[in-house]
Amino acid sequence: MFDDIATILDDVSTLTSVATQKTAGVLGDDLALNAQQLIGLSADRELPVVWAVAKGSSKNKLILVPAALALSFFARVAIQPLLMIGGLFLCYEGVEKLAHKYLHSPEENEEHHQELIKAISDESIDMVAMEKKKIAGAIRTDFVLSAEIITLTLATVAKAQATFAIQVAVLCVVAVLMTVGVYGLVAIIVKLDDVGLFLTLKKGTGGWRSIQRMLGRLILASAPYLLRTLSIAGTIAMFVVGGGILTHGIHALHESIHAVAEKIAHTPWIGGLLYYITGPTLDGVVGVIAGAIVLLIVLLAKRIWKSTQS
Numbered sequence: 001m002f003d004d005i006a007t008i009l010d011d012v013s014t015l016t017s018v019a020t021q022k023t024a025g026v027l028g029d030d031l032a033l034n035a036q037q038l039i040g041l042s043a044d045r046e047l048p049v050v051w052a053v054a055k056g057s058s059k060n061k062l063i064l065v066p067a068a069l070a071l072s073f074f075a076r077v078a079i080q081p082l083l084m085i086g087g088l089f090l091c092y093e094g095v096e097k098l099a100h101k102y103l104h105s106p107e108e109n110e111e112h113h114q115e116l117i118k119a120i121s122d123e124s125i126d127m128v129a130m131e132k133k134k135i136a137g138a139i140r141t142d143f144v145l146s147a148e149i150i151t152l153t154l155a156t157v158a159k160a161q162a163t164f165a166i167q168v169a170v171l172c173v174v175a176v177l178m179t180v181g182v183y184g185l186v187a188i189i190v191k192l193d194d195v196g197l198f199l200t201l202k203k204g205t206g207g208w209r210s211i212q213r214m215l216g217r218l219i220l221a222s223a224p225y226l227l228r229t230l231s232i233a234g235t236i237a238m239f240v241v242g243g244g245i246l247t248h249g250i251h252a253l254h255e256s257i258h259a260v261a262e263k264i265a266h267t268p269w270i271g272g273l274l275y276y277i278t279g280p281t282l283d284g285v286v287g288v289i290a291g292a293i294v295l296l297i298v299l300l301a302k303r304i305w306k307s308t309q310s
Helices: 002-022 024-037 043-074 076-098 106-121 127-159 164-190 192-200 207-249 251-264 271-309
Strands: none
Touching (some): 043 127, 076 127, 076 207, 076 271, 164 192, 164 207, 192 207
């Protein structure tokens, strides 16, 4: 019996590790998007809001994990089409982020920025309503990305032909790790400026106090760049992960990309490095193209809808 338990735990650990690697890009995007959504809150409300979103995320998992297991049990053939749809959505969202400044006028962006500043400084503004709006938006974003991660995990365990019990265990472990990991890091990120300010205000003399104040200034200076880096990394992850899902779903395209990578691998000196870079890069290119096509279709549909309503 103990041997069986050890074997099951080993399988769960292995598949969880594989699933985590395959969903790392989406997890990075989830982290970046949630950190961005919670910017603009007063310092004393940041952690309560993160906690509220984390609870909402947990509820999302309570819906998504059973739904994924039911899908695996009753309609496994639907997993790949759902993955493709999710991949298209990620690509579309990435292109929409890149095209945001062209889809919205500078006046609209500045108006939104001023609304955030006014909401923080004006006590007459209903901060509770603003918080609820941010929480609801973050939970909606989490639901979409969590569905993508759960579906990718499900595809991983299904491909490995794992038993139903192991599928349940892997999905539950990934769901818990994803929630704790993402929102733990989000909490740290949104409080970085407070940590930096706390350290810079340290009183006293001596080398240790000087180091603390210097570290505080460094944190304050680097926090905006960290958020910007997370945003860029999240956008790239959208294209690489989304495009990768699409190319793996289209056998001929996947084989073509693999053939190109194999050919480039024979380049002297840097062939090995180029081999590992080529696949994700071409996946990302496919993701950008696919996302742009979907965005054009969405914009066209919106224009047609508006014309029919006028």
